[in-house]
Amino acid sequence: MGAECCRLQPNDVAAGSPIEPEVKVEALDTLGNVLTEFDGTVRVAIGSDRSGGTLSGTVRVAALSGVAFFDTLVINRAGSGYTLVASAPGMVSVTSAPFTVFGAIGDAAVPCVPSVDDGDAMDGWEPRVLLPHFLEQGLAGCHVTVLRRSGR
Secondary structure, X not given: OEEEEOOOOOOOEEOOOEOOOOEEEEEEOOOOOEOOOOOOEEEEXXXXXXXXXXXXXXXXXXXXXXXXXXXXXXXXOOEEEEOEEEEOOOOOOEEOOOEEEEOOOHXXXXXXXXXXXXXXXXXXXXXXXXXXXXXXXXXXOOOOOOOOOOOO
């Protein structure tokens, strides 16, 4: 018997965001057919990790008709060459192809604004962006735009 990890190969993903589409692990027989009678627990872990990231979310799932879905997997640190390894008792562990976790996008960055609501107070003010703790290594190529409210 064997187990195949990630028939839907993990796509590149932003650090701190769930891997999409969800990771699908199928228990397969030697001919590549899904073992529909398999209902064991499947575990997913990081295999290769040169960036020191950690995997969170639900990493152990009971298979249903030979298939386990992992829809909450998150890696906290940007890097390339990550792989996932799927394992289950009595099955052969399988490793996914490498994928990349890049710096967070969208709402992960929180702007820090001055406490004085005076247009002149912005003169000489150096804008800073506070990033969540999972982006400790920073972001390369990040652009910050500061907009001044009209009438100020």
